[in-house]
Amino acid sequence: MKQIESSLLLSSVIDLIDDLIFYKDKHFKYIGCNAAFLSFIGKTSAELLGKDDFELFEHNVASQFRKHDKLMLAEGKIRSNEEWVTYPNNKKVYLLTKKIPFVYDGINTGILGISRDITLLEKANQKLQEQTLLDELTQVKNRKAYNLKIKSLLAVYERYQTPFSIISIDIDDFKDINDSFGHDMGDTVLRNFAALLEKNIRETDHLFRIGGEEFVILSESKTKVDAIQLAEKLRQIVAFTELLSEIKVTISLGICEVSFGDSPNSIAKRVDKLLYEAKSDGKNKVIYHSKK
Template sequence: MEYVEYLKNNNVLLSSVINLIDDLIFYKDKDFKYLGCNTAFLNFINKSPEDMLGKDDFEIFDHDLATTFRHNDKLMLAKGHVRTNEEWVTYPDGRKVYLLTKKIPFEYDGCNIGILGISRDITSLEKANQQLKDQALLDELTSIKNRKAYNLKIKSLLAGFERYNIPFSIISIDIDDFKNINDNYGHDVGDKVLQRFSELIEKHIRQTDHLFRIGGEEFVILSESRTQADVVILAEKLRETVAKITLLSDINITISLGICEVIKGDDANSIAKRVDTLLYQAKSHGKNTVTYQT
Protein backbone atom coordinates (compact mmCIF):
# COMPACT_ATOMS: atom_id res chain seq x y z
CA MET A 1 0.00 0.00 0.00
CA GLU A 2 2.86 2.34 0.81
CA TYR A 3 4.31 1.82 -2.69
CA VAL A 4 0.92 2.43 -4.32
CA GLU A 5 0.51 5.56 -2.25
CA TYR A 6 4.03 6.64 -3.22
CA LEU A 7 3.23 6.24 -6.92
CA LYS A 8 -0.02 8.13 -6.50
CA ASN A 9 1.75 11.02 -4.78
CA ASN A 10 4.44 11.02 -7.45
CA ASN A 11 1.81 11.22 -10.20
CA VAL A 12 0.14 14.14 -8.45
CA LEU A 13 3.52 15.87 -8.12
CA LEU A 14 4.41 15.21 -11.76
CA SER A 15 1.02 16.50 -12.92
CA SER A 16 1.47 19.64 -10.84
CA VAL A 17 4.91 20.29 -12.33
CA ILE A 18 3.66 19.75 -15.91
CA ASN A 19 0.79 22.15 -15.33
CA LEU A 20 3.23 24.83 -14.16
CA ILE A 21 5.21 24.66 -17.40
CA ASP A 22 4.51 27.42 -19.92
CA ASP A 23 5.21 25.14 -22.88
CA LEU A 24 2.20 23.43 -24.43
CA ILE A 25 2.24 19.70 -23.61
CA PHE A 26 -0.19 17.20 -25.13
CA TYR A 27 -0.42 13.52 -25.95
CA LYS A 28 -2.58 11.53 -28.37
CA ASP A 29 -3.39 7.89 -28.94
CA LYS A 30 -2.64 5.84 -32.08
CA ASP A 31 -5.84 7.16 -33.67
CA PHE A 32 -4.68 10.77 -33.10
CA LYS A 33 -7.26 11.42 -30.37
CA TYR A 34 -6.20 13.50 -27.38
CA LEU A 35 -5.49 11.56 -24.18
CA GLY A 36 -4.43 14.57 -22.16
CA CYS A 37 -2.59 17.88 -21.98
CA ASN A 38 -1.35 20.44 -19.51
CA THR A 39 -3.06 23.63 -18.35
CA ALA A 40 -1.04 25.81 -20.72
CA PHE A 41 -2.37 23.87 -23.73
CA LEU A 42 -5.97 24.20 -22.50
CA ASN A 43 -5.53 27.93 -21.95
CA PHE A 44 -3.91 28.36 -25.33
CA ILE A 45 -6.72 26.73 -27.29
CA ASN A 46 -9.33 28.20 -24.93
CA LYS A 47 -11.11 24.89 -24.27
CA SER A 48 -12.00 22.76 -21.26
CA PRO A 49 -10.72 19.18 -20.82
CA GLU A 50 -14.19 17.88 -21.69
CA ASP A 51 -14.07 19.76 -25.00
CA MET A 52 -10.82 18.21 -26.18
CA LEU A 53 -10.23 14.81 -24.51
CA GLY A 54 -11.07 11.90 -26.80
CA LYS A 55 -11.32 14.18 -29.82
CA ASP A 56 -8.92 14.58 -32.72
CA ASP A 57 -7.59 17.76 -34.30
CA PHE A 58 -10.33 17.88 -36.94
CA GLU A 59 -12.94 18.11 -34.16
CA ILE A 60 -11.11 20.94 -32.41
CA PHE A 61 -9.37 23.07 -35.03
CA ASP A 62 -10.21 24.32 -38.51
CA HIS A 63 -9.55 21.96 -41.39
CA ASP A 64 -6.29 23.54 -42.61
CA LEU A 65 -4.69 23.62 -39.18
CA ALA A 66 -5.87 20.10 -38.36
CA THR A 67 -4.47 18.86 -41.68
CA THR A 68 -1.07 20.34 -40.82
CA PHE A 69 -1.06 18.70 -37.38
CA ARG A 70 -2.13 15.33 -38.80
CA HIS A 71 0.57 15.47 -41.48
CA ASN A 72 3.28 16.12 -38.88
CA ASP A 73 1.93 13.40 -36.58
CA LYS A 74 2.05 10.83 -39.38
CA LEU A 75 5.61 11.80 -40.32
CA MET A 76 6.75 11.37 -36.73
CA LEU A 77 5.08 7.95 -36.36
CA ALA A 78 6.48 6.80 -39.71
CA LYS A 79 10.03 7.66 -38.68
CA GLY A 80 9.60 6.41 -35.13
CA HIS A 81 11.77 9.05 -33.49
CA VAL A 82 11.76 12.68 -32.40
CA ARG A 83 10.55 15.14 -35.03
CA THR A 84 10.89 18.92 -34.76
CA ASN A 85 9.08 21.51 -36.85
CA GLU A 86 8.44 25.26 -36.78
CA GLU A 87 5.30 26.86 -38.16
CA TRP A 88 2.93 29.81 -37.98
CA VAL A 89 -0.34 28.70 -36.41
CA THR A 90 -3.63 30.56 -36.09
CA TYR A 91 -5.62 29.22 -33.16
CA PRO A 92 -9.42 29.19 -32.68
CA ASP A 93 -9.49 32.56 -30.90
CA GLY A 94 -7.66 34.22 -33.82
CA ARG A 95 -4.20 34.46 -32.26
CA LYS A 96 -1.37 33.89 -34.71
CA VAL A 97 1.77 32.45 -33.17
CA TYR A 98 5.00 30.82 -34.30
CA LEU A 99 5.49 27.45 -32.60
CA LEU A 100 8.53 25.26 -32.19
CA THR A 101 7.10 21.77 -31.72
CA LYS A 102 8.81 18.51 -30.81
CA LYS A 103 6.91 15.24 -31.11
CA ILE A 104 8.05 11.82 -29.97
CA PRO A 105 6.38 8.38 -29.98
CA PHE A 106 5.37 7.01 -26.58
CA GLU A 107 3.98 3.67 -25.48
CA TYR A 108 0.69 3.35 -23.61
CA ASP A 109 -1.54 0.46 -22.53
CA GLY A 110 1.46 -1.81 -22.87
CA CYS A 111 1.55 -2.08 -26.66
CA ASN A 112 0.12 0.98 -28.39
CA ILE A 113 2.25 3.81 -29.73
CA GLY A 114 0.90 7.33 -29.39
CA ILE A 115 2.22 10.86 -29.83
CA LEU A 116 3.72 13.09 -27.14
CA GLY A 117 4.14 16.71 -28.16
CA ILE A 118 5.71 19.80 -26.63
CA SER A 119 5.21 23.19 -28.31
CA ARG A 120 6.95 26.42 -27.39
CA ASP A 121 5.69 29.83 -28.46
CA ILE A 122 8.70 31.51 -30.09
CA THR A 123 6.74 34.27 -31.82
CA SER A 124 8.87 37.08 -30.35
CA LEU A 125 12.07 35.38 -31.43
CA GLU A 126 10.78 34.74 -34.95
CA LYS A 127 9.64 38.36 -35.30
CA ALA A 128 13.04 39.57 -34.11
CA ASN A 129 14.77 37.28 -36.60
CA GLN A 130 12.50 38.51 -39.40
CA GLN A 131 13.22 42.11 -38.45
CA LEU A 132 16.95 41.43 -38.69
CA LYS A 133 16.46 39.82 -42.11
CA ASP A 134 14.42 42.81 -43.29
CA GLN A 135 17.07 45.23 -42.04
CA ALA A 136 19.73 43.30 -43.95
CA LEU A 137 17.82 44.10 -47.16
CA LEU A 138 17.69 47.86 -46.55
CA ASP A 139 20.20 50.49 -47.56
CA GLU A 140 21.66 52.01 -44.40
CA LEU A 141 21.66 55.60 -45.69
CA THR A 142 18.34 55.87 -47.52
CA SER A 143 16.30 53.05 -45.90
CA ILE A 144 15.16 51.82 -49.31
CA LYS A 145 15.99 48.31 -50.52
CA ASN A 146 19.64 47.55 -51.24
CA ARG A 147 21.57 45.51 -53.81
CA LYS A 148 20.99 42.27 -51.92
CA ALA A 149 17.23 42.87 -52.05
CA TYR A 150 17.55 43.70 -55.75
CA ASN A 151 19.32 40.39 -56.43
CA LEU A 152 16.54 38.47 -54.69
CA LYS A 153 13.75 40.36 -56.47
CA ILE A 154 15.14 40.07 -59.98
CA LYS A 155 15.75 36.36 -59.44
CA SER A 156 12.08 35.99 -58.52
CA LEU A 157 10.90 38.05 -61.50
CA LEU A 158 13.10 36.10 -63.92
CA ALA A 159 11.64 32.85 -62.60
CA GLY A 160 8.11 34.18 -63.15
CA PHE A 161 8.99 35.23 -66.69
CA GLU A 162 10.58 31.88 -67.51
CA ARG A 163 7.72 29.78 -66.12
CA TYR A 164 4.65 31.90 -66.80
CA ASN A 165 5.84 34.53 -69.29
CA ILE A 166 5.08 37.35 -66.84
CA PRO A 167 6.84 40.47 -68.19
CA PHE A 168 8.75 43.06 -66.24
CA SER A 169 11.04 46.01 -67.00
CA ILE A 170 14.08 47.52 -65.37
CA ILE A 171 14.78 51.24 -65.02
CA SER A 172 18.35 52.25 -64.26
CA ILE A 173 18.64 55.76 -62.73
CA ASP A 174 21.71 57.91 -62.23
CA ILE A 175 21.81 61.35 -60.65
CA ASP A 176 23.49 63.68 -63.11
CA ASP A 177 26.79 65.28 -62.01
CA PHE A 178 26.39 64.08 -58.43
CA LYS A 179 30.13 64.36 -57.88
CA ASN A 180 29.80 68.14 -58.16
CA ILE A 181 27.44 68.17 -55.19
CA ASN A 182 29.90 66.25 -53.03
CA ASP A 183 32.79 68.46 -54.20
CA ASN A 184 30.98 71.77 -53.73
CA TYR A 185 28.86 71.08 -50.64
CA GLY A 186 30.50 68.10 -48.91
CA HIS A 187 29.52 64.48 -48.48
CA ASP A 188 27.09 65.20 -45.63
CA VAL A 189 25.00 67.34 -47.96
CA GLY A 190 25.40 64.72 -50.67
CA ASP A 191 23.99 62.11 -48.30
CA LYS A 192 20.98 64.32 -47.54
CA VAL A 193 20.36 64.73 -51.27
CA LEU A 194 20.37 60.95 -51.69
CA GLN A 195 17.91 60.59 -48.81
CA ARG A 196 15.54 63.26 -50.14
CA PHE A 197 15.81 61.84 -53.65
CA SER A 198 14.93 58.33 -52.43
CA GLU A 199 11.90 59.66 -50.55
CA LEU A 200 10.75 61.57 -53.62
CA ILE A 201 10.99 58.57 -55.96
CA GLU A 202 9.23 56.30 -53.45
CA LYS A 203 6.29 58.72 -53.36
CA HIS A 204 5.86 58.68 -57.13
CA ILE A 205 6.07 54.97 -57.96
CA ARG A 206 3.35 52.34 -57.78
CA GLN A 207 2.95 49.20 -55.68
CA THR A 208 4.13 47.17 -58.66
CA ASP A 209 7.38 49.19 -58.85
CA HIS A 210 10.30 48.34 -56.58
CA LEU A 211 13.07 50.86 -55.87
CA PHE A 212 16.63 49.85 -54.96
CA ARG A 213 19.83 51.74 -54.26
CA ILE A 214 22.56 49.80 -56.01
CA GLY A 215 25.43 52.01 -54.92
CA GLY A 216 26.52 55.64 -54.76
CA GLU A 217 24.04 57.69 -56.79
CA GLU A 218 22.86 54.66 -58.79
CA PHE A 219 19.30 53.45 -58.37
CA VAL A 220 17.18 50.79 -60.04
CA ILE A 221 13.44 50.28 -60.35
CA LEU A 222 12.09 46.84 -61.14
CA SER A 223 8.64 47.39 -62.60
CA GLU A 224 6.00 44.69 -62.95
CA SER A 225 3.97 46.79 -65.39
CA ARG A 226 2.49 44.80 -68.26
CA THR A 227 3.97 46.95 -71.04
CA GLN A 228 7.19 48.87 -71.56
CA ALA A 229 5.10 51.84 -72.71
CA ASP A 230 3.74 52.17 -69.16
CA VAL A 231 7.27 52.09 -67.79
CA VAL A 232 8.44 54.80 -70.19
CA ILE A 233 5.56 57.02 -69.03
CA LEU A 234 6.58 56.41 -65.41
CA ALA A 235 10.23 57.19 -66.14
CA GLU A 236 9.38 60.47 -67.90
CA LYS A 237 7.15 61.43 -64.98
CA LEU A 238 9.96 60.78 -62.52
CA ARG A 239 12.48 62.72 -64.65
CA GLU A 240 10.19 65.74 -64.87
CA THR A 241 9.29 65.62 -61.17
CA VAL A 242 12.92 65.53 -60.05
CA ALA A 243 13.89 68.38 -62.37
CA LYS A 244 11.15 70.65 -60.96
CA ILE A 245 11.78 70.10 -57.24
CA THR A 246 14.47 71.68 -55.07
CA LEU A 247 15.64 68.89 -52.79
CA LEU A 248 17.67 71.15 -50.49
CA SER A 249 17.79 74.94 -50.08
CA ASP A 250 19.64 75.77 -53.30
CA ILE A 251 20.33 72.36 -54.79
CA ASN A 252 18.49 71.12 -57.85
CA ILE A 253 19.32 67.89 -59.63
CA THR A 254 18.38 66.04 -62.78
CA ILE A 255 18.46 62.34 -63.55
CA SER A 256 19.18 60.16 -66.54
CA LEU A 257 17.28 56.91 -67.01
CA GLY A 258 17.68 53.79 -69.12
CA ILE A 259 14.85 51.28 -69.62
CA CYS A 260 14.67 47.78 -71.01
CA GLU A 261 12.17 44.94 -70.87
CA VAL A 262 13.01 41.34 -70.10
CA ILE A 263 13.37 39.09 -73.15
CA LYS A 264 13.62 35.35 -73.65
CA GLY A 265 16.96 33.97 -72.53
CA ASP A 266 17.69 36.84 -70.13
CA ASP A 267 19.49 36.36 -66.85
CA ALA A 268 20.35 38.94 -64.20
CA ASN A 269 23.63 39.85 -65.91
CA SER A 270 22.31 40.17 -69.45
CA ILE A 271 19.42 42.46 -68.56
CA ALA A 272 21.70 44.57 -66.34
CA LYS A 273 24.20 45.01 -69.18
CA ARG A 274 21.48 46.10 -71.61
CA VAL A 275 19.98 48.66 -69.26
CA ASP A 276 23.44 50.00 -68.34
CA THR A 277 24.13 50.57 -72.04
CA LEU A 278 20.85 52.46 -72.38
CA LEU A 279 21.65 54.55 -69.30
CA TYR A 280 25.04 55.40 -70.77
CA GLN A 281 23.31 56.56 -73.95
CA ALA A 282 21.01 58.79 -71.89
CA LYS A 283 24.04 60.34 -70.16
CA SER A 284 25.80 60.79 -73.49
CA HIS A 285 22.79 62.51 -75.07
CA GLY A 286 22.91 65.50 -72.74
CA LYS A 287 21.64 63.95 -69.49
CA ASN A 288 18.20 64.65 -67.97
CA THR A 289 16.74 62.24 -70.49
CA VAL A 290 15.18 58.77 -70.84
CA THR A 291 16.51 56.13 -73.24
CA TYR A 292 14.80 52.83 -73.86
CA GLN A 293 15.05 49.84 -76.19
CA THR A 294 12.86 49.95 -79.30
Protein backbone atom coordinates (compact mmCIF):
# COMPACT_ATOMS: atom_id res chain seq x y z
CA MET A 1 0.00 0.00 0.00
CA LYS A 2 2.82 2.39 0.89
CA GLN A 3 4.52 1.68 -2.46
CA ILE A 4 1.28 2.50 -4.30
CA GLU A 5 0.88 5.72 -2.34
CA SER A 6 4.50 6.69 -3.06
CA SER A 7 4.03 5.97 -6.75
CA LEU A 8 0.86 8.08 -6.91
CA LEU A 9 2.58 10.91 -5.06
CA LEU A 10 5.55 10.81 -7.42
CA SER A 11 3.23 10.85 -10.47
CA SER A 12 1.34 13.82 -9.05
CA VAL A 13 4.56 15.74 -8.45
CA ILE A 14 5.87 14.96 -11.94
CA ASP A 15 2.58 16.10 -13.48
CA LEU A 16 3.01 19.50 -11.81
CA ILE A 17 6.31 20.05 -13.61
CA ASP A 18 6.15 22.17 -16.78
CA ASP A 19 9.17 20.44 -18.35
CA LEU A 20 8.45 17.51 -20.65
CA ILE A 21 9.29 14.23 -18.89
CA PHE A 22 9.15 10.83 -20.58
CA TYR A 23 10.38 7.25 -20.14
CA LYS A 24 11.23 4.66 -22.79
CA ASP A 25 12.14 1.00 -22.52
CA LYS A 26 15.20 -0.64 -24.09
CA HIS A 27 13.27 -1.01 -27.36
CA PHE A 28 12.67 2.77 -27.42
CA LYS A 29 8.95 2.39 -26.71
CA TYR A 30 7.25 4.82 -24.33
CA ILE A 31 6.38 3.41 -20.92
CA GLY A 32 5.40 6.67 -19.23
CA CYS A 33 5.43 10.46 -19.27
CA ASN A 34 4.03 13.47 -17.44
CA ALA A 35 0.94 15.51 -18.27
CA ALA A 36 3.03 18.29 -19.84
CA PHE A 37 4.48 15.89 -22.42
CA LEU A 38 1.05 14.53 -23.37
CA SER A 39 -0.33 18.06 -23.73
CA PHE A 40 2.64 19.17 -25.79
CA ILE A 41 2.37 16.38 -28.35
CA GLY A 42 -1.44 16.33 -28.34
CA LYS A 43 -1.80 12.65 -27.42
CA THR A 44 -3.53 10.71 -24.68
CA SER A 45 -1.70 8.26 -22.46
CA ALA A 46 -3.39 5.36 -24.27
CA GLU A 47 -2.19 6.70 -27.64
CA LEU A 48 1.39 7.03 -26.37
CA LEU A 49 2.17 3.96 -24.25
CA GLY A 50 3.80 1.08 -26.08
CA LYS A 51 4.55 3.20 -29.15
CA ASP A 52 7.95 4.34 -30.39
CA ASP A 53 8.84 7.70 -31.92
CA PHE A 54 8.41 6.48 -35.50
CA GLU A 55 4.78 5.60 -34.74
CA LEU A 56 4.09 9.02 -33.21
CA PHE A 57 6.10 11.62 -35.09
CA GLU A 58 7.25 12.46 -38.59
CA HIS A 59 10.25 10.46 -39.79
CA ASN A 60 12.76 13.32 -39.47
CA VAL A 61 11.72 14.11 -35.89
CA ALA A 62 11.71 10.44 -34.91
CA SER A 63 15.16 9.97 -36.42
CA GLN A 64 16.49 12.88 -34.36
CA PHE A 65 15.13 11.36 -31.16
CA ARG A 66 16.35 7.85 -31.97
CA LYS A 67 19.88 9.05 -32.73
CA HIS A 68 20.22 10.77 -29.35
CA ASP A 69 18.63 7.80 -27.54
CA LYS A 70 21.18 5.41 -29.03
CA LEU A 71 24.11 7.69 -28.24
CA MET A 72 23.01 8.04 -24.63
CA LEU A 73 22.60 4.27 -24.16
CA ALA A 74 25.96 3.60 -25.83
CA GLU A 75 27.71 6.08 -23.54
CA GLY A 76 25.77 4.98 -20.48
CA LYS A 77 25.68 8.46 -18.96
CA ILE A 78 23.76 11.74 -19.01
CA ARG A 79 23.63 13.29 -22.46
CA SER A 80 22.37 16.79 -23.35
CA ASN A 81 21.45 18.27 -26.71
CA GLU A 82 19.66 21.30 -28.11
CA GLU A 83 17.58 21.16 -31.29
CA TRP A 84 14.65 22.59 -33.22
CA VAL A 85 11.71 20.17 -33.20
CA THR A 86 8.36 20.33 -35.01
CA TYR A 87 5.66 18.43 -33.14
CA PRO A 88 2.46 16.84 -34.57
CA ASN A 89 0.46 20.06 -34.10
CA ASN A 90 3.06 21.84 -36.31
CA LYS A 91 4.38 23.81 -33.34
CA LYS A 92 8.09 24.42 -33.84
CA VAL A 93 10.14 24.71 -30.66
CA TYR A 94 13.75 24.77 -29.57
CA LEU A 95 14.31 22.14 -26.87
CA LEU A 96 17.06 21.56 -24.36
CA THR A 97 16.88 17.84 -23.66
CA LYS A 98 18.72 15.75 -21.08
CA LYS A 99 18.58 11.96 -21.23
CA ILE A 100 19.88 9.47 -18.71
CA PRO A 101 19.81 5.67 -18.50
CA PHE A 102 17.46 4.27 -15.87
CA VAL A 103 16.72 0.74 -14.70
CA TYR A 104 13.17 -0.59 -14.88
CA ASP A 105 11.74 -4.03 -14.05
CA GLY A 106 14.81 -4.49 -11.88
CA ILE A 107 17.11 -5.54 -14.75
CA ASN A 108 16.44 -3.62 -17.98
CA THR A 109 17.95 -0.25 -18.87
CA GLY A 110 15.76 2.31 -20.56
CA ILE A 111 15.77 6.04 -21.22
CA LEU A 112 14.60 8.85 -18.96
CA GLY A 113 14.29 12.18 -20.75
CA ILE A 114 13.56 15.72 -19.64
CA SER A 115 13.01 18.45 -22.25
CA ARG A 116 12.69 22.15 -21.60
CA ASP A 117 11.20 24.57 -24.13
CA ILE A 118 13.82 27.34 -24.51
CA THR A 119 12.45 28.77 -27.76
CA LEU A 120 12.19 32.34 -26.45
CA LEU A 121 15.77 32.24 -25.17
CA GLU A 122 17.08 30.85 -28.46
CA LYS A 123 15.23 33.50 -30.48
CA ALA A 124 16.63 36.21 -28.21
CA ASN A 125 20.14 34.79 -28.70
CA GLN A 126 19.67 34.70 -32.47
CA LYS A 127 18.46 38.30 -32.50
CA LEU A 128 21.44 39.38 -30.40
CA GLN A 129 23.82 37.56 -32.72
CA GLU A 130 22.24 39.18 -35.77
CA GLN A 131 22.59 42.61 -34.17
CA THR A 132 26.32 42.08 -33.66
CA LEU A 133 26.65 41.57 -37.43
CA LEU A 134 24.79 44.77 -38.37
CA ASP A 135 26.24 48.22 -38.88
CA GLU A 136 24.59 50.42 -36.26
CA LEU A 137 24.13 53.44 -38.53
CA THR A 138 22.95 51.91 -41.82
CA GLN A 139 21.58 48.55 -40.60
CA VAL A 140 23.35 46.68 -43.38
CA LYS A 141 25.89 43.99 -42.49
CA ASN A 142 29.15 45.19 -40.94
CA ARG A 143 32.86 44.35 -41.29
CA LYS A 144 32.58 41.41 -38.91
CA ALA A 145 29.84 39.90 -41.08
CA TYR A 146 31.97 40.57 -44.18
CA ASN A 147 34.94 38.71 -42.68
CA LEU A 148 32.75 35.69 -41.92
CA LYS A 149 31.12 35.68 -45.37
CA ILE A 150 34.27 36.00 -47.44
CA LYS A 151 35.96 33.19 -45.50
CA SER A 152 32.90 31.03 -46.17
CA LEU A 153 32.86 31.86 -49.89
CA LEU A 154 36.60 31.19 -50.21
CA ALA A 155 36.20 27.80 -48.51
CA VAL A 156 33.40 26.85 -50.92
CA TYR A 157 35.45 28.08 -53.89
CA GLU A 158 38.48 26.07 -52.81
CA ARG A 159 36.40 22.90 -52.55
CA TYR A 160 33.89 23.23 -55.38
CA GLN A 161 35.33 26.02 -57.58
CA THR A 162 32.14 28.05 -57.14
CA PRO A 163 32.99 31.57 -58.38
CA PHE A 164 32.16 34.87 -56.76
CA SER A 165 33.11 38.50 -57.26
CA ILE A 166 33.86 41.34 -54.91
CA ILE A 167 32.67 44.89 -55.64
CA SER A 168 34.29 47.67 -53.63
CA ILE A 169 32.26 50.90 -53.49
CA ASP A 170 33.25 54.36 -52.30
CA ILE A 171 31.07 57.49 -52.28
CA ASP A 172 32.91 60.23 -54.18
CA ASP A 173 33.82 63.39 -52.25
CA PHE A 174 31.77 62.40 -49.23
CA LYS A 175 33.86 64.68 -47.03
CA ASP A 176 32.35 67.66 -48.89
CA ILE A 177 28.87 66.63 -47.72
CA ASN A 178 29.97 66.49 -44.08
CA ASP A 179 31.77 69.82 -44.42
CA SER A 180 28.89 71.57 -46.18
CA PHE A 181 25.85 70.09 -44.43
CA GLY A 182 27.18 68.65 -41.18
CA HIS A 183 27.72 65.10 -39.95
CA ASP A 184 24.06 64.50 -39.10
CA MET A 185 23.10 65.12 -42.71
CA GLY A 186 26.05 62.98 -43.77
CA ASP A 187 24.75 60.12 -41.63
CA THR A 188 21.32 60.45 -43.23
CA VAL A 189 22.90 60.30 -46.67
CA LEU A 190 24.76 57.12 -45.67
CA ARG A 191 21.56 55.50 -44.39
CA ASN A 192 19.65 56.40 -47.56
CA PHE A 193 22.56 55.28 -49.73
CA ALA A 194 22.75 51.88 -48.03
CA ALA A 195 18.97 51.43 -48.36
CA LEU A 196 19.18 52.32 -52.07
CA LEU A 197 21.86 49.69 -52.69
CA GLU A 198 19.97 47.03 -50.71
CA LYS A 199 16.86 47.72 -52.76
CA ASN A 200 18.69 47.18 -56.05
CA ILE A 201 20.80 44.08 -55.44
CA ARG A 202 19.82 40.44 -55.78
CA GLU A 203 19.43 37.67 -53.21
CA THR A 204 22.84 36.34 -54.26
CA ASP A 205 24.49 39.71 -53.53
CA HIS A 206 25.60 40.57 -49.99
CA LEU A 207 26.11 44.20 -48.97
CA PHE A 208 28.45 45.30 -46.17
CA ARG A 209 29.51 48.65 -44.76
CA ILE A 210 33.23 48.34 -44.16
CA GLY A 211 33.67 51.78 -42.61
CA GLY A 212 33.01 55.46 -43.30
CA GLU A 213 31.64 55.78 -46.82
CA GLU A 214 33.15 52.47 -47.94
CA PHE A 215 30.88 49.55 -48.84
CA VAL A 216 31.48 46.11 -50.31
CA ILE A 217 29.25 43.70 -52.19
CA LEU A 218 30.14 40.02 -52.30
CA SER A 219 28.34 38.78 -55.39
CA GLU A 220 27.73 35.07 -55.90
CA SER A 221 27.34 35.67 -59.64
CA LYS A 222 28.13 32.91 -62.09
CA THR A 223 30.41 35.18 -64.07
CA LYS A 224 32.35 38.39 -63.55
CA VAL A 225 30.23 39.92 -66.33
CA ASP A 226 27.15 39.65 -64.10
CA ALA A 227 28.95 41.53 -61.33
CA ILE A 228 30.10 44.21 -63.78
CA GLN A 229 26.53 44.70 -65.02
CA LEU A 230 25.30 44.99 -61.44
CA ALA A 231 28.01 47.52 -60.58
CA GLU A 232 27.20 49.66 -63.61
CA LYS A 233 23.50 49.54 -62.81
CA LEU A 234 24.17 50.70 -59.25
CA ARG A 235 26.48 53.47 -60.45
CA GLN A 236 23.76 54.88 -62.69
CA ILE A 237 20.97 54.53 -60.12
CA VAL A 238 23.01 56.36 -57.48
CA ALA A 239 24.03 59.14 -59.88
CA PHE A 240 20.40 59.93 -60.72
CA THR A 241 18.89 59.60 -57.23
CA GLU A 242 18.53 62.35 -54.64
CA LEU A 243 19.63 60.77 -51.38
CA LEU A 244 18.42 63.85 -49.56
CA SER A 245 16.74 67.03 -50.74
CA GLU A 246 19.05 68.51 -53.38
CA ILE A 247 21.89 66.17 -52.43
CA LYS A 248 23.15 63.74 -55.05
CA VAL A 249 26.31 61.70 -54.98
CA THR A 250 28.33 59.56 -57.35
CA ILE A 251 30.24 56.40 -56.59
CA SER A 252 33.43 54.76 -57.77
CA LEU A 253 33.59 50.98 -57.97
CA GLY A 254 36.30 48.34 -58.34
CA ILE A 255 35.52 44.71 -59.22
CA CYS A 256 37.54 41.53 -59.21
CA GLU A 257 36.74 37.83 -59.33
CA VAL A 258 38.12 35.20 -56.98
CA SER A 259 41.23 33.35 -58.17
CA PHE A 260 42.93 30.14 -57.03
CA GLY A 261 45.10 30.72 -53.99
CA ASP A 262 43.18 33.81 -52.91
CA SER A 263 42.95 34.79 -49.26
CA PRO A 264 40.75 37.53 -47.75
CA ASN A 265 43.76 39.86 -47.85
CA SER A 266 44.84 39.11 -51.42
CA ILE A 267 41.42 39.62 -52.97
CA ALA A 268 40.89 42.79 -50.88
CA LYS A 269 44.19 44.23 -52.10
CA ARG A 270 43.30 43.58 -55.74
CA VAL A 271 39.87 45.17 -55.53
CA ASP A 272 41.18 48.14 -53.52
CA LYS A 273 43.73 48.80 -56.27
CA LEU A 274 40.96 48.83 -58.88
CA LEU A 275 38.83 51.14 -56.72
CA TYR A 276 41.79 53.51 -56.36
CA GLU A 277 42.16 53.57 -60.16
CA ALA A 278 38.46 54.44 -60.52
CA LYS A 279 38.89 57.32 -58.08
CA SER A 280 42.09 58.53 -59.77
CA ASP A 281 40.56 58.31 -63.24
CA GLY A 282 37.88 60.93 -62.62
CA LYS A 283 35.52 59.09 -60.24
CA ASN A 284 31.95 57.95 -61.01
CA LYS A 285 33.45 54.93 -62.76
CA VAL A 286 33.47 51.12 -62.67
CA ILE A 287 36.94 49.60 -63.06
CA TYR A 288 37.32 45.83 -63.43
CA HIS A 289 40.63 45.54 -65.23
CA SER A 290 43.77 47.37 -64.14
CA LYS A 291 45.09 49.85 -66.68
CA LYS A 292 48.48 50.02 -64.94
